[in-house]
Amino acid sequence: MYRALRLVAAALSVLLLSGAGQAQPAKTGVERLYVLNCGEGVAGDISRWSPGVNEGKSMDFVDTCYLIKHAQGWFLWDTGLSDAVAAMPNGLAPADPKAVYWHRPKTLAAQLDQLGVAPSDIQAMAVSHTHPDHIGNVEMFPTTMLYVQKAEYEWPGANNEPRFKPTHPVTKLEGDHDVFGDGSVTILSTPGHTPGHQSLLVKLPHTGAVVLSGDAVHFKSNWDNRGVPSNNFSKEQTLSSMQKISEVMAKENAQLWINHDKAQRDTLKMSPEFYD
Ligand SMILES: [Zn+2]
Numbered sequence: 123m124y125r126a127l128r129l130v131a132a133a134l135s136v137l138l139l140s141g142a143g144q145a146q147p148a149k150t151g152v153e154r155l156y157v158l159n160c161g162e163g164v165a166g167d168i169s170r171w172s173p174g175v176n177e178g179k180s181m182d183f184v185d186t187c188y189l190i191k192h193a194q195g196w197f198l199w200d201t202g203l204s205d206a207v208a209a210m211p212n213g214l215a216p217a218d219p220k221a222v223y224w225h226r227p228k229t230l231a232a233q234l235d236q237l238g239v240a241p242s243d244i245q246a247m248a249v250s251h252t253h254p255d256h257i258g259n260v261e262m263f264p265t266t267m268l269y270v271q272k273a274e275y276e277w278p279g280a281n282n283e284p285r286f287k288p289t290h291p292v293t294k295l296e297g298d299h300d301v302f303g304d305g306s307v308t309i310l311s312t313p314g315h316t317p318g319h320q321s322l323l324v325k326l327p328h329t330g331a332v333v334l335s336g337d338a339v340h341f342k343s344n345w346d347n348r349g350v351p352s353n354n355f356s357k358e359q360t361l362s363s364m365q366k367i368s369e370v371m372a373k374e375n376a377q378l379w380i381n382h383d384k385a386q387r388d389t390l391k392m393s394p395e396f397y398d
Pocket residue numbers: 251253315337
């Protein structure tokens with residue numbers, strides 16, 4: 123009897139040690155990913171993003187930022203609309219009524235504060251591109267290393283102004299970049315929406331691989347139908363970047379999280395909940 127029990131105990135410990143019956147977490151330096159609310163708005167005419175489709179129809183948009191906790195430090199992907207928009211009583215009206223009328227129900231600063239993360243705790247950051255709803259808070263992190271494509275950095279702004287403050291620490295990229303050197307967070311060069319647009323591949327231990335779109339695509343029907351907004355910098359580059367993303371997704375068995383897609387984002391856990 124005693125011997126039988128010992129055998130059962132031994133067998134159990136072997137099972138527990140091998141983790142049989144449990145999904146094994148993937149080996150990755152990424153520990154957590156937080157989805158942050160970086161704006162909410164209404165697009166006046168959605169056909170601005172999908173020429174010829176849904177003309178004159180408005181659609182809800184969201185603006186999303188993502189905070190990643192890696193074993194080597196914090197990494198911020200996109201900074202959203204300026205936190206100053208939160209203080210505007212009527213929100214930020216667009217110059218073109220077909221574009222997005224933005225509000226900011228929560229500041230980025232408040233969401234970081236809720237997590238106990240100070241701006242100076244964030245070692246590295248990247249923005250998908252330099253439109254105002256993505257770079258609004260870059261200077262909240264004046265000492266954080268910024269990863270940006272050279273083509274985006276050098277793209278002249280209005281009145282030939284630089285896209286970023288020249289004193290901001292920067293690493294200018296020419297293509298894909300493995301941020302932590304372990305393959306867990308990879309910037310993907312996906313030009314087209316703008317000259318140096320980029321997306322992000324993140325490998326989470328339990329959730330698995332996720333591609334954060336930036337504005338390589340704005341909502342799911344555009345992804346499904348390869349719709350290209352009329353005001354993109356290059357239609358051809360946009361289409362080949364979509365193809366690149368779909369190849370990365372197939373290779374990495376990755377999900378696609380679309381930055382501005384409200385229907386999809388409504389299904390995601392928002393900070394302070396997180397993905398691991
Ligand atoms: Zn954009």
